Amino acid sequence: MARFFKPTKRIVSDTKHKEVTVTRLDHLGAGIAHLDRKPVFIPGLLPDERALVQLTDNKKQYARAKVIKRLTDSPERITPQCPVYDQCGGCNLQHLSHSAQVSAKRQSLGELMAKFALGADKETATAFEQEAPVTGETWQYRRSARFSLRVESGKGLCFGFRQEQSKAIVDIDHCPVLAASLNALLPPLRELLAQLQGRRNLGHVELVEADNGPVVLIRHLKPFSDPDMTRIQQFADSHHVMLFLAPEPDEVIQLTGDMPSYTVNDLTLQFSPKDFIQVNRTVNARMIAQALDWLDIQPQDRVLDLFCGLGNFSLPLAQKAQQVVGVEGVDEMVQRASANAALNQLTNTAFYQGNLEQGIESFSWARDGFDKVLLDPARAGAAGVMTEVAALSPSRILYVSCNPSTLARDSQVLLQQGYQLQRLGMLDMFPHTGHLESMALFIRT
Structure with a gap:
């Protein structure tokens, strides 16, 4: 006889707060502590920090937890520059000094390569000397980003990034890691989109800082009305942007401007806003x-x-x-x-x-x-x-x-x-x- 059932997500029944001390970061930036020799991954904690945590997922080989109260602070802990850092799912290490970020990532890379590629224990990870890290600007470095859009009753147009592991949108008007030219576009772009008759049919907006100017791509689920098209065209003209529309996920239509491009080694590389670029x-x-x-x-x-x-x-x-x-x-x-x-x-x-x-x-x-x-x-x-x-x-x-x-x-x-x-x-x-x-x-x- 066949049985039909729906698997349910395992619920952690242990709601007691447990005190842990983080020893290191994993390769995604979460703190790692141990309870009964089992690794516990805790986002937001840094090495040498003690905290009261509550388990959110308890599996045989590892567990996950959330911070209830931080008891000590690492000397490498800093105040995040982003005012919505605790809500936005974009960055997860602004609470750690940049030099410590680089050190942690180098350590993680060395340990993974030593353990899985070189057949050594993590204690010998430093035996293979890494080259100096390739670095650049630490703020306003990001030349492309996708913004989620949704019209909500009583709030109007929500414009921003998704919360981590959520469909909720964190409303923003400035992002500290986004290129300055793109940050300058956010207020007028938000104003444009909020005025459109078809604002409820907006999907998302992508911004790119090409070397020959800013790029705006608007994903829309239904055709724009003539008045909306006029507003969009006027925005593109007044802000000198290369503007693209995406009526379908795999279709991009350029309305204004030249083909976006960037330069490297005196070479010009053209791209579409839906192409991958670093x-x-x-x-x-x-x-x-x-x-x-x-x-x-x-x-x-x-x-x-x-x-x-x-x-x-x-x-x-x-x-x-x-x-x-x-x-x-x-x-x-x-x-x-x-x-x-x-x-x-x-x-x-x-x-x-x-x-x-x-x-x-x-x-x-x-x-x-x-x-x-x-x-x-x-x-x-x-x-x-x-x-x-x-x-x-x-x-x-x-x-x-x-x-x-x-x-x-x-x-x-x-x-x-x-x-x-x-x-x-x-x-x-x-x-x-x-x-x-x-x-x-x-x-x-």
């Missing part, structure tokens, strides 16, 4: 410079750039190498990268669309081999392609990662195939958040 302009430029240095690109090198996007690494590589092949899963990005190469008069590049999970050797572009390989995958990493990357037998492999856990996992394949981890470093792409960008160089031995 949010930190300064760290992105320094990251590219470090990648070129670590790969030691020579004029005769044939280089493979996997997960190449619109050519952020490919085009600077092509300035030094004999040939660069870029591969990306999204065909529109492949077309963008090809157009950017043509725009910059680079004739030694070739870009291909391909599902890298299906293997590399079956593709024609892989038959001539490569001297160097760079890969910059999404958070899920590149598990499906690592064995074949190693089989290409390049002299150097550079892995740029936005998730240290998948970097550590994928590194095991290269080490097992005879590669050696030679250089490792943290990139401070997202100050005041738990996000950890890193770069690892592997040399064939």
Whole structure:
């Protein structure tokens, strides 16, 4: 006889307050304490801080808790600059000094690589010396952001960021990590959207600071009326923005301005507001410079750039190498990268669309081999392609990662195939958040 049931979320019955002392941060910025030898993850606490906490999730291997009362403060604790820091889900480390943020992220990266990639205990994590971190501005560094919108009875238009693990919107008119030019747009943009007849049909707004001006993308669920279109056009003209509308999730229509672009290594890269670009302009430029240095690109090198996007690494590589092949899963990005190469008069590049999970050797572009390989995958990493990357037998492999856990996992394949981890470093792409960008160089031995 079949039984039909609906699983229920485990409810923690232990409501007693427990005193804990945090020993370190995890790789997402939460404090780690121990109760009965079980790790307890507590957002908002710092190493050496004592607090009364209440468990919110109690599993066999670990638990989660919330702070009831902080009993001691770390000397590294500072006052957050953001007035809604305790509500907004955007940043989670503004209560920690920036220098301590960098130190914690470096420690976390070293421990993950030592434990999962190098087969060592976390106590030996410092045995492999990391390179100096790549850093930039700590405030007003973010050149792109998405704002949620909703019309609520009695409140009017809510305009801001989501609360952590919630659909609620934290209303804001300024963000300390957002670029100054975008912050200046927030009040007039809010005023525009609140006046629209179709404001209840708004989805979200995306802002980008391109090198050739600000970009505004408005996601709307129904067509705008003629009066609304007039207001939108007047806003774009008066604030000199490149304005885009998104009537569908995968459709973008440009109303005003030029094609957005940014510059790196004297190269101009054009992009659509729905394309992925690195949010930190300064760290992105320094990251590219470090990648070129670590790969030691020579004029005769044939280089493979996997997960190449619109050519952020490919085009600077092509300035030094004999040939660069870029591969990306999204065909529109492949077309963008090809157009950017043509725009910059680079004739030694070739870009291909391909599902890298299906293997590399079956593709024609892989038959001539490569001297160097760079890969910059999404958070899920590149598990499906690592064995074949190693089989290409390049002299150097550079892995740029936005998730240290998948970097550590994928590194095991290269080490097992005879590669050696030679250089490792943290990139401070997202100050005041738990996000950890890193770069690892592997040399064939």
